[in-house]
Amino acid sequence: MSHDSGGHGFDRRDILKGLGVGGVAGLAGCTNNSSTPTATDDDGEGDATATETATETAESLGDTLVGPDGNQVELTHVYSTGSQTTETTAEFIGQKLGEVGINTNLTGLGFNQMLAQYAQNGGSFNGGPRDESTSAEPWDLMTGIGFNAYPRTPSSINVFWSDVDSDIATVNYYGYKPSEPVEPKLSEASQTADEATRRELFGEVFGIISEDQPADFLTLSTYLNGFRDRVNGLGEPDLSFGWNYQTRYFGDSPSVGGTYVSGTSAPARTLNPIRSNDAESDARIGLPLDGAYTLVGGESEFQGLWFESYEQNEDATAFEFTLRDNLQWGADYGQMTADDWVYYIRNVRQSDVNWAGDVNHSTFFQNGEPMGVEQVDELTFRITLNQPDPAFIQKPILWGAYCLPRGLVEPYYERVQDASNEEEQIAIGNELNEDEEILTMAYAGNLGPYSYERWDRDAVFVASRNEDYYAANTVADWGDVPYFEEYRIQVFSEQSTRISAFQAGEIDATGIPQAQYETLSNTDGINVVLSPNPFLGLMPYNQRANGWDQLRTKEVRQAISTAIPKQVIAEQINRGLATPAYTHQPEYSRWYVADQVVRFGGPDSNGVGQAQRLLADNLADGYSFE
Template identity: 25%
Template sequence: MERLQEKRLLQELMRGRLSRRQVLRRAAALGVSASAMSALLAACAREEATPAASPTAAPPAAGTPAATPTAAPAETPAGTAELGPATFQYEEPRNKGGTLIEGSFADAKTLNPILVSDTASGAVSDLIFNSVIRVDPQTTEPVGELADKWEISDDGLIYTFTLRDGVTWHDGEPLTADDVKFTYDLFMNEATGSPRRAEMTERIKTVEVVDERTVRFTLNFPVAPFLVEQMVYGIVPQHVLQDVDPAQLAQDPFSTGQKGRTIGTGPFMFEEWVKDDHITLVKNPNYWEGEPNLDQYIWKVVPDATVVAQQLKTGEIDYGDIEPSQLEDMRLQPNVNIYKYDTFDFTFYAYQLDPEKTTIFQEKEVRQALLYALDRQAMIDAIRFGIGRVAVGTMPVMSWAYNPDAIQNKYEYDPERAKQLLDQAGWTPGPDGIRQKNGQRLAFTIYTNAGNKIREQYVAVFQEQWRQIGVECTPQTEEWNAFLDRITGTKDFEMFLVGFSWGVDPDQSTMWKCSAYEGGFNMNKYCNPEVDQLLDEALRTTDQEQRKELYTQMQNILMEDLPSAILDFPQALSVVNKRVHNLFPNDVDDRYNAHQWWVES
């Protein structure tokens, strides 16, 4: 059952027209297993662009964020649109009231945070509910939301949280530790059907109420990312749901949307849901961080990316994502700010390392030569319209484990070095210019999914640039389901190109561990016990600097072995109407300060 659910989620993510913000929310919503779902295959809308022309006391809640070092502004636009600031800049509200409308490709499926497994549901429920911990979008560090402070035992097994005083549900009832325990009991109850159950039960041993404001979690083993992976889900009210059969929770009006029953502790309260059209929320005047500035927030379903862009221009929606191909036109609009920012997404190709399927990539010199032969910066400039970064190592720029200066093999474009490596490995040019060794030609097929314009262009560049070093590559595109089955089911490939998305925590076990070949996303049968050891040690080490060093060691092994080639980290583009203030698009959590959003009258 878990494997079927995992495959269904992969289908939605890799094929869907999802923004990176939305994918991240879905990433937080997935919990098929700790090993399988710490990273998600991503097929974002920006990948579908039109082809290019040629102890911890909790820090303050994230309402007053620090400056971010990672957001990247777009270049100076040619027209009259303005750049969104690269760091959050709080503006004292000059107006109270009004409505903010966000455009989305999809409608929600549920409003219950325990059951969320889709993008839209997570985005809306984030405004209704609060979690014990939230991830600071500037630092990617855990900060207290409902928790005022927390303590971690020396052995890393016991987490004790103290809840903020004075937090109330939308109906006025006080939040207590019983609500937290009740919520996590539902997460781990098989009858509930939560997509996070497997990971929760794997990691959490017990949840105990110490007193009205204190709750204690005991783990089965130390988990370094416990705060940012298990404690970031919305808490639900025990007094509303205690008499509901967990097996009927999905059908209860609390989950499907009923004014007065769908209640949380968040900045906005549920008002109305017109299926496949919009969801309306109204401000919570008693919100614990302060009364929100907006009167209303509307999640508007706009299923076409072109229509989203058009409605951003006309002002019919205030906030939405655009594709790189739409950037130049959007720059001409006088009423918007454009934000370009780093993401956890990446594009990669994987070599088949199972010798029973092919022997062509068994030598690391061949794998290394192919990456040296690619001009990745030129590909980003020409195909992604410059909206992305060349990957250095396996960690995204957003990660606290990003350490590019310590990466030994950066694989900068060097076709001569590529030829030397192939020569050293004994692959010599044949009569037709294609290299051969022991009667075998250095020729193979690379698969990707049909209709993904960026990936189709990438493999065309591979074919051309690899030919220049004496390698024959034949691109092959397949309909999505067939492609997915090839790379995750039969694993019948020589090479494939696809997208992935790391989580906020830098654990990458699901792609690199030997055991991840069955049930994870190690689809090419890479196995290095030294990498396994480093990943295991890092996952159980709570000291961040130690973890960073372990992940740097891991990356240097991976960049030498090169079982897969991480090519780039695409950036995202979001557009916000100039009448909207204090909304800061980012790849971690753009809702962290929703109570501070305000619009001009």
């Protein structure tokens, strides 16, 4: 869920997030002191046994990096607009690469537009082999995007870092091929219940990723959730913050009334659960649809929503889920039953051809093979795994998962079966995507706290209180939830306009820019809640055929990361409200293994001279510094 819109729910199954609520600070110079990156101990000190450390500052090799064509190397750097922090970070990266001798061409555009033009191919975030599938527009570097680190279940990062040719790598739009396979290690970590073994395997993976530098891992920031002080019932500001947003209310005690307006900086891409894997879309979808269950507290405890309970066998290979008996679809589709889930999983989520455009099509597979799915009784179905997975409940497989009624999907799937080729099947999926019941969420019934009213894509999403909400007076000892008569998500293209509306009390909640954190947190009538952020801000390197071909060499990627001092980005551009990131896991995670991580761009591992030497030693023939 989108914390940009005021902490509306936990991130659930969101894969990607636009980093659109930050502030900006002035840039300060950084030293050119340089050393070879080192792995670090848990106390943060360099481990001399991991790699050698340079003892002298590396001198510059020249002002300009020239390619085989005799021209200066120029890279296209795309970034999402709407955040001064993102823009300033992009400008700072351009400044540092300019010192190395590389010119950058900055292109700023809206987050969803950036994904559509530079990350997707035919609606997919991985269209296939990197020499054959490219985005609509060429690019080299990308900022303003956050990848979910899944600190509860790091094996879920396999969608980002598995080999680009693997069906698992559904979000590998940058064409990364690991120097050493990471998927087998992540798979083994999933199967073992021994925590020490899991931590060792995760540590090896984080080390491979940090050394390969498929992206420059930049920062991990904190969510700054702003609320007008008339909003109460906020809950605990932990990793699960916002999971029970249904219990928020205006005034001193819970009672029904009022219109709640949250402000956000970006519109949603879709209202189709099959095609949603971004925070903004899920923020809208999550109002009429709760999802299967959520995870709460430091121990990631199961909290049933549509699912009342679950049971698992001793070796964690079979899981049975039981639905509540008061769940009703809308549009005359009747009761939600186990049959709906089995049909949906088998024929949409596990279909041989991804006809429906499922953006997480690998979810219900293990090692390329589909998990077993069968109905036990009217309200219970069983998932049988191909191998043990003690962390299955915590993974974004059924956690927060949505479903569509069989009666809605079946007519389309029957046509898919009769289609003569894959192109026809995908066309049928596109028709489903445009079905009026999908576009208006008419099938949602009593399955969420609010009911769809209207959606002006670039302006506002409006939902009204669902008086038949199944969870009222049942789930987690909730009362007569929800308490707002109407819930609005308002889009503001300009950050200044959004914050002015918040200060004036025209909206009730929004993400707080870092530059205004101190001022707004001390302003009467405003409450700023800080909560952990599982999304890492990073800069992927495009290793597909429409990126600079030298980015396929890991040492070249290392060189660019070495040129960019992360402490400056974290402490100055992000005003100290972020910490440097060096691999795809936050340091607060119990699975983070510091002594495996190579810290490119760290305080002892950055500089122009060292970056140039890495380039000089690893670029193809014909490149030189002048």
